[in-house]
Amino acid sequence: MSKFQRFEDLDIWKIAVSIAVDVYILCDSEPLKSDWGMKDQIRRAxxxxxxxxAEGFEYNNNPDFIRFLNYAKGSSGEFRNKLIILYRAFKINEAVYNDLYAKSIEFSGKTKALIDYLKKFEAEKKKK
Incomplete structure (x- = not known):
């Protein structure tokens, strides 16, 4: 794996930003536009x-980055949970749900792979 100089170069960051932008656009239209509580919660997640x-990367050490990657993965679960609720409550359509759900699953999988890689790298470093 190559060394990244900026968090903006990470695929997982790009996926996460894409999800956030999609959610902001989604929240600008009804019925989420006037559902202040859910709109705020899903945007935050x-x-x-x-x-x-971004925050974890900027600490410039793998243990902190791993911790923040776990937080990011947890936020993805929270996001997916809210997405499921919105879909089942008929607040978003199936196409929107499927798109955002798939992106979130991709994000979680790639984030987990990066966490595993960094943990292995750190374990190997300790052996030396």
């Missing part, structure tokens, strides 16, 4: 994914 990647 969506933004938290990329926020945690």
């Amino acid at each position: 969506a933004c938290s994914m990329s926020d945690n990647i």
Whole structure:
């Protein structure tokens, strides 16, 4: 795996930002536009994914980055849960649900893979 110089170069950050932008656009239309509570919660969960990647990356050490990647992955679960609720309550359509759900699953999988890679790297470093 190559060394990244900026968090903006990470695929998982790009996916997370894409999700957050989609959610902001979604929240600008009804019925979410006037559902202040859910609109705020789903925006926060969506933004938290990329926020945690950015913050963790900037600490410039793998243990902190791993911790923040776990927070980001947790936020993805929170986001997916809210997405499911909105879909089942008929507040978003199936196409929107499927798109955002798929992006969130991709995000979680790639984030988990990066966490595993960094943990392995750190374990190997300790052996030396």
